[in-house]
Amino acid sequence: IENQQDATLAAMLAEVHYADVAEIINELDEDSATYLIKLIDSEKTSDTLTELDEDVREAILGNLSAKEIAGELDELDTDDAADIIGELPKEMVQEVISELEDREHAKDIVDLLRYDENSAGGLMAKELVKVNENWNVLTCVKEMRAQAENVTRVHSIYVIDDEGKLKGRLSLKDLLTTSTKTHISEVYIPKVDAVNVNEKPEEVARIMSKYDLEAIPVVDEIGRLVGRITIDDIVDVIKEEAEKDYQLAAGISQDVEADDSIWDLTRARLPWLFLGLLGGVGAAAIMGGFETMMSQYGVLFFFTPLIAAMAGNVGVQSSAIMVQGLANDDLKGSITGRLIKEMLLALLNGVVLASILLFFTWIWKGSFLTSLAISISLVSVTVVAGIIGTFIPLFLHKRGIDPAIATGPFITTSNDIFGILIYFSIAKVILGI
Amino acid sequence: IENQQDATLAAMLAEVHYADVAEIINELDEDSATYLIKLIDSEKTSDTLTELDEDVREAILGNLSAKEIAGELDELDTDDAADIIGELPKEMVQEVISELEDREHAKDIVDLLRYDENSAGGLMAKELVKVNENWNVLTCVKEMRAQAENVTRVHSIYVIDDEGKLKGRLSLKDLLTTSTKTHISEVYIPKVDAVNVNEKPEEVARIMSKYDLEAIPVVDEIGRLVGRITIDDIVDVIKEEAEKDYQLAAGISQDVEADDSIWDLTRARLPWLFLGLLGGVGAAAIMGGFETMMSQYGVLFFFTPLIAAMAGNVGVQSSAIMVQGLANDDLKGSITGRLIKEMLLALLNGVVLASILLFFTWIWKGSFLTSLAISISLVSVTVVAGIIGTFIPLFLHKRGIDPAIATGPFITTSNDIFGILIYFSIAKVILGI
Missing domain, CATH: 1.25.60.10 (MgtE N-terminal domain-like)
Known part of the structure; x- marks a missing residue:
């Protein structure tokens, strides 16, 4: 070519x-x-x-x-x-x-x-069509034609006063359907959504998508119209936000793409893997404390990956639901109620899974008591994992930290450690060691 | 109240x-x-x-x-x-x-x-402003005013022929800036993006966001204009799509919210946990095969959660990057090249982590050979996990299955099993048992 x-x-x-x-x-x-x-x-x-x-x-x-x-x-x-x-x-x-x-x-x-x-000011464009409330329609239309030359998409026509403060808007539809002899101050719609220049992009996205807006005017600290954000920029914000959350959940901390360099990708991934390493080392240390059980109840050690995986999966499920609920701002009810619900849910899932496991282990190893100990431990672990998975995002959110960081390796790691500890402790009690 | x-x-x-x-x-x-x-x-x-x-x-x-x-x-x-x-x-x-x-x-x-x-037809609205190419501007403006009464936002004015086929569009900006004496067939823009009624919503979203469109006309099989999709509906599609992928990655298979019933939430979560259970049982069965190593090399069993977690995390990271790359359609280069890159990346991460682990285990347990066996196994496991994490999304995508299903429990489970198998096999060879 x-x-x-x-x-x-x-x-x-x-x-x-x-x-x-x-x-x-x-x-x-x-x-x-x-x-x-x-x-x-x-x-x-x-x-x-x-x-x-x-x-x-x-x-x-x-x-x-x-x-x-x-x-x-x-x-x-x-x-x-x-x-x-x-x-x-x-x-x-x-x-x-x-x-x-x-x-x-x-x-x-x-x-x-x-x-x-990372603010509304950084997203907005200066191109917009604005008219003064004191103009008559004739001046207005003439000015608008001149302004529209520079604006790719017109959307709304904003109405300002002599100081440049945003007063309201004129809709394009009104322009098509109203007689051309009316005065601006008589026809403009005084209600108009606007965002402050310092507003976070995610908040602008939330407002625009909640109210189905296609453009929103941006005002400065004293209410003067300084720019306009259009929905195509917001679509990008929403997509980036979603990709960031998805990557965080998968344990990738920076904005990287498949085609970035190995070095960039390593920097984005290694810290999370290191966290996982710490969790694994912690779990190993805990098992070291139960080493004496190995000679008689070696089979307990066969199920540690299962316990860790279950604790991790349940925790990630609970936290993912919480993270989305917090992001969409559609959580109802009290925190206690939510924790109880997650606990019941984890209990239900745990009992179903533990029953299957009990059956399998019993047939495999022939010892009912050991199998029972493993299964009861599994139920306890899922319940605790569900509670941790629910609580951590809520806690982070209260502290003003993005809860999306909680899903993924963070929850998995802490649940690995807790899971193994609970598992062996309960097994020890049940087996009477 | x-x-x-x-x-x-x-x-x-x-x-x-x-x-x-x-x-x-x-x-x-x-x-x-x-x-x-x-x-x-x-x-x-x-x-x-x-x-x-x-x-x-x-x-x-x-x-x-x-x-x-x-x-x-x-x-x-x-x-x-x-x-x-x-x-x-x-x-x-x-x-x-x-x-x-x-x-x-x-x-x-x-x-x-x-x-x-789940098609463009299901998303579109019938409200739109259309004019016939054979009309003159006078008829056109009169008709448009009548039509605009029913349309919340006008966006583009579509131009059709006598059979109703979409020919092009008139922009609102042209309407503001052109003299009112021109003929439609002379002023309309013959280029217009349109989607077929049967197009998938995600594809419509991709097209609209790629070309920064705020509305797109929908045509039937023979090119007749049947409706219009606006960007606010597409914002909803994008958000739902992102939520679905996020939930899939977290092991939640249906569209559920935090406030849904325990029964709905269980149905969405239990299948994935069951998959995890199978993985855990598989891992336990594999360890059962290496039971004879327990008396002398019990410490190997302490690190199984670590190995499983690493295999899972590396796999999820690789697959998440692939899933996003596939969704955004921005993967370059060959599959072999990509696999080699992920392998190198996993190797680099694996070596760094294994070195730390080698140091820790050596100090803790005092046996260099055992520590080395564990560390070398860890490197092998991360490399294989990276390859599986890259390959499965590519494979699913080729088969026409949404690769988002791969990230999360699916990858974690398969990597748990492979990880444990590789770990013990390599350790066995190195320790010369």
């Missing part, structure tokens, strides 16, 4: 959506990627850049001059442009900004750079 | 957003909930109903007459109305539909009921 003529390639790429172009470029090596990026016509280049994987984009931008980068940023919405500038090396930032042709655009981008990436 | 006067309560509820009203009602018992629902004014009632938890809604609808339900459905968009009707008992459906006052609306709802819930 690389040896074909530029014109043919350019014509082919012109037919393809920029998200697909980005997918193709992600697969190429740095030189070919830069070559292709320069080939695409400018408006598409900038959109393609925003869709690229971060490391690929960094490599490509490294091969472009400040002037070339600025040319692409001029085509982008302020939020995407600010995101890209945020990734550039410090010495490039100043240069790129000074090369931006559209000075109004440059001002907006610089404004956005000031906000924390 | 329940003993206050109706008027006070009604006034209070009138101030609150329907999503918040729904949250309040979810907390109440059936009688109070029905009482409140009847108190709210009608337009809000219908919106509130769509936001309620499914079981609460069912209970409330059970207390309403077919005429009352039909009254609420008349206020709703076709997709929400069809969803609610789909939940009603069969004998009620006919009655409610015949009570619907708006016959056009009723026809649309009946149309929607025919589609599989």
